[in-house]
């Protein structure tokens with residue numbers, strides 16, 4: 432079971448990141464080992480990010496520890512996601528100088544724009560300092576506070592625990608805001624064991640949150656039952672900042688139904704694993720199902736992005752983390768899954784996908800039905 436506080440093991444080559452000062456990170460980007468001046472248009476305009484993005488149609492890629500890393504975010508963005516959110520990053524880890532947070536969890540892919548960095552923590556001074564570091568190192572478009580992670584070992588330190596002590600969360604939002612001119616938002620569950628979402632959301636808005644995302648379950652529920660979209664709608668009606676709704680959206684049609692609940696946008700997590708086309712459908716209205724060839728090539732591209740991004744300087748040399756993702760691109764080809772869940776490097780991926788990469792006869796698409804099996808993810812997540 433994936434621990435949502437766990438970070439990837441990482442080895443860093445000395446000196447590869449030390450020069451990422453605030454100035455450099457904002458004004459330069461890394462492309463194949465050469466630093467180029469970044470265009471001003473790539474930079475988020477302070478304090479207007481969410482408002483600007485919400486003028487477009489589309490959906491948001493959810494923060495998902497172990498999933499919403501740079502390659503997944505890149506594919507989601509290329510397919511039209513309104514914005515993406517990083518895996519949650521420990522504020523304390525960032526401040527104490529954790530290379531894991533710095534390199535794997537927070538590092539943008541070259542040219543990444545429209546990515547929100549999510550922080551986890553419970554101490555105002557630490558969060559304020561972490562905001563400064565995140566802004567300097569990761570060039571985020573906005574900062575988000577995690578108020579949903581129910582992992583037992585971090586209870587009492589932040590995440591969903593803040594739903595029991597919302598006044599602490601309000602202090603955290605104020606502290607984060609004092610440290611940046613970028614938008615600061617929060618992502619909550621409905622409550623700890625009962626629904627307090629309206630009260631919590633109103634306090635967060637009063638503290639200056641520019642946007643609130645609501646996952647329609649309590650922390651106690653974890654992933655049982657269904658997300659309560661009536662409760663999400665009540666929050667949306669009770670605050671004058673935009674509310675993004677999250678929970679159980681597996682198809683574009685389903686997202687369209689949920690969009691009518693008064694939310695400013697919907698967020699998609701598990702339903703986007705192996706299915707970036709859900710963002711294309713919601714941003715352009717193009718519901719065409721991707722054919723087998725497209726899906727196989729996109730799975731391969733995901734593996735290539737993974738290799739390129741993590742082999743750069745982080746030492747995350749294998750494709751093991753993609754084993755849980757690649758079969759999602761090909762739910763209608765179960766005979767390939769045994770090989771896909773054993774890949775170590777790109778050659779393995781090419782070999783596993785070989786029967787479908789050439790668009791062989793029998794590559795019919797009729798049975799493609801994207802969507803996650805929620806049970807696979809059941810665990811300690813926000």
Ligand SMILES: Cc1cc2nc3c(=O)[nH]c(=O)nc-3n(C[C@H](O)[C@H](O)[C@H](O)COP(=O)(O)O)c2cc1C
Nearest residue numbers: 493494495496519646678679699700701808812813
């Ligand atoms: C594997 C996994 C990891 C998650 N990690 C985070 C996280 O780091 N931060 C967060 O706010 N939510 C996290 N979540 C919650 C999702 O963002 C989302 O709110 C939830 O999964 C419901 O949406 P969905 O049904 O579209 O997946 C995680 C969920 C899953 C399944």
